[in-house]
Amino acid sequence: MAIPRFWREIPSRYNLYGSKCGHCGTLDFPPRTVCPECGRRSVGKMERVKLGGKGTVVSYSVIHDAPAQYEMMKPYVLAIIEMAEGCRLTSQVIDVDPAAVKIGMPVEAAFRKLGSEGEAGVIHYGYKFRPAG
Amino acid sequence: MRDVAVIGIGETAFGELWDKSFRDLGIEAGLLAIEDSGITAQDLDAIYVGNMSAGKFIDQEHVSALVADYSGLADQHLPTVRIEGGGACGAIAILQARMAIASGQHDIVIVGGAEKMTDVSDARAGEILSATADQEWESVFGATFAGLYAMMARRHMYEHGTTREQMAQVAVKNHKNGALNPNAQFQREITLDTVLKSGWVAEPLTVFDSAPLSDGAAAVVLCAMDRARKFTDTPIRILGSGQASDFLALHDRRDLTTMDATVVAGKRAFHAASLTPEHVKVAEVHDNFTISEIMAIEDLRFVKKGLGGMATEEGETALNAKVSVNTSGGLKARGQPVGAVGIAQAVEVVRQLRGEAGKRQVQNAEVGLTHTLGGTGATAVVHLFGRAN
Numbered sequence: 319m320a321i322p323r324f325w326r327e328i329p330s331r332y333n334l335y336g337s338k339c340g341h342c343g344t345l346d347f348p349p350r351t352v353c354p355e356c357g358r359r360s361v362g363k364m365e366r367v368k369l370g371g372k373g374t375v376v377s378y379s380v381i382h383d384a385p386a387q388y389e390m391m392k393p394y395v396l397a398i399i400e401m402a403e404g405c406r407l408t409s410q411v412i413d414v415d416p417a418a419v420k421i422g423m424p425v426e427a428a429f430r431k432l433g434s435e436g437e438a439g440v441i442h443y444g445y446k447f448r449p450a451g
Numbered sequence: 452m453r454d455v456a457v458i459g460i461g462e463t464a465f466g467e468l469w470d471k472s473f474r475d476l477g478i479e480a481g482l483l484a485i486e487d488s489g490i491t492a493q494d495l496d497a498i499y500v501g502n503m504s505a506g507k508f509i510d511q512e513h514v515s516a517l518v519a520d521y522s523g524l525a526d527q528h529l530p531t532v533r534i535e536g537g538g539a540c541g542a543i544a545i546l547q548a549r550m551a552i553a554s555g556q557h558d559i560v561i562v563g564g565a566e567k568m569t570d571v572s573d574a575r576a577g578e579i580l581s582a583t584a585d586q587e588w589e590s591v592f593g594a595t596f597a598g599l600y601a602m603m604a605r606r607h608m609y610e611h612g613t614t615r616e617q618m619a620q621v622a623v624k625n626h627k628n629g630a631l632n633p634n635a636q637f638q639r640e641i642t643l644d645t646v647l648k649s650g651w652v653a654e655p656l657t658v659f660d661s662a663p664l665s666d667g668a669a670a671v672v673l674c675a676m677d678r679a680r681k682f683t684d685t686p687i688r689i690l691g692s693g694q695a696s697d698f699l700a701l702h703d704r705r706d707l708t709t710m711d712a713t714v715v716a717g718k719r720a721f722h723a724a725s726l727t728p729e730h731v732k733v734a735e736v737h738d739n740f741t742i743s744e745i746m747a748i749e750d751l752r753f754v755k756k757g758l759g760g761m762a763t764e765e766g767e768t769a770l771n772a773k774v775s776v777n778t779s780g781g782l783k784a785r786g787q788p789v790g791a792v793g794i795a796q797a798v799e800v801v802r803q804l805r806g807e808a809g810k811r812q813v814q815n816a817e818v819g820l821t822h823t824l825g826g827t828g829a830t831a832v833v834h835l836f837g838r839a840n
């Protein structure tokens with residue numbers, strides 16, 4: 319993934335910035351320009367908001383067959399997480415025995431290396447999740 | 452709007468076909484379909500091509516003109532269209548070609564689908580498949596294509612009590628059907644144990660829960676119904692079609708265990724045809740993973756939500772049972788050359804409705820269905836076919 323392409327999304331990938339619809343209050347992550355509920359009534363009313371970083375596991379998988387740039391991490395836990403604010407996202411659960419991951423498990427965001435790529439080994443950072451205490 | 456019929460079908464063998472190029476495959480399927488239809492190439496008004504990602508698999512874009520050229524049709528200067536829509540591209544191509552004929556713009560159109568997937572490494576092919584998911588918000592975080600379907604499977608097990616054994620039965624059934632299909636990639640039966648004990652791809656899915664990487668092509672000739680009898684005694688009518696989309700990323704969907712795009716596409720197709728799921732005796736559904744077939748038979752209303760695994764285990768979807776699902780072997784055993792999938796499904800259903808399916812013939816099939824997915828369900832297409840009286 320080209321550097322500017324990753325850089326553009328840094329506010330959301332580093333700091334979990336989403337958007338809140340000024341019309342209905344629905345929170346989306348990543349930020350949207352148009353609210354899926356309100357359509358054009360939301361245009362121009364989508365404000366940036368930072369998620370708190372707490373959520374629960376909705377579903378998960380332990381990945382054994384991974385693309386080259388994630389080869390070093392496997393097996394790793396991929397999960398869909400429902401944030402306390404109600405929106406969902408896809409990430410990894412780390413610092414945990416894969417066998418201990420369960421649906422409904424509380425997790426919290428942590429800042430980690432996502433992967434590296436290319437001959438220059440450009441490293442991408444962003445959120446992953448770990449069990450919440 | 453005019454009625455449209457399938458008057459010709461053709462397909463290559465599916466598999467790791469190292470001696471055949473993308474263009475070899477596309478031409479082979481196209482010529483077979485034209486031969487089967489009884490038309491000559493001069494009768495064609497247009498060419499539609501379903502192709503997921505020749506740009507990534509073989510560094511070749513503009514494949515619709517390429518296929519026309521290497522089929523010897525360059526001098527006819529036919530309009531050619533390449534459709535992209537993940538795994539659903541072939542099924543969308545049929546839908547678009549059908550509309551072009553129904554509108555009166557064209558009379559006879561060939562619709563082909565092809566993919567050449569084995570010129571790249573397996574790891575690279577996996578990455579290309581996952582490009583139909585959300586690259587920015589799924590793939591970057593390590594989501595593989597299998598991993599996303601695995602999360603649907605996990606949730607289906609959690610909410611509906613579906614078991615790994617029930618999912619594995621989909622693979623066992625489809626390999627059993629594939630063993631009766633001389634063009635299938637895998638023509639041998641497998642046991643439940645083989646599926647359960649094969650290596651993990653993404654838990655709870657194993658290698659044998661997953662469709663293979665394949666090379667292959669398929670084609671159909673579509674014709675306005677009022678001209679079809681000139682070429683064939685057994686035109687197969689397209690009774691209704693539906694297409695729908697949904698959130699691109701799996702995590703944004705309303706329900707991880709239901710593909711709303713399939714539900715809506717199915718309703719649209721059944722409504723257009725004035726039919727219900729009970730009329731369908733033969734169906735080719737998108738079983739890129741075993742869980743996909745379980746969700747498809749639920750979302751198409753062949754069985755109630757949550758009962759897809761049990762219905763499979765009890766044999767309701769076996770050959771000549773309540774509804775015969777994936778008689779060709781499906782993506783699982785017949786193979787998964789992505790661009791060809793939607794067309795190949797139509798080829799199988801037409802063959803069944805004509806009564807030409809040999810050892811895997813479904814008895815008294817009047818109506819057949821195809822169901823094709825793009826990505827993890829952000830696109831779904833359903834077509835209904837029937838014998839024209």
Ligand SMILES: [Zn+2]
Binds near residue numbers: 354360
């Ligand atoms: Zn809104």
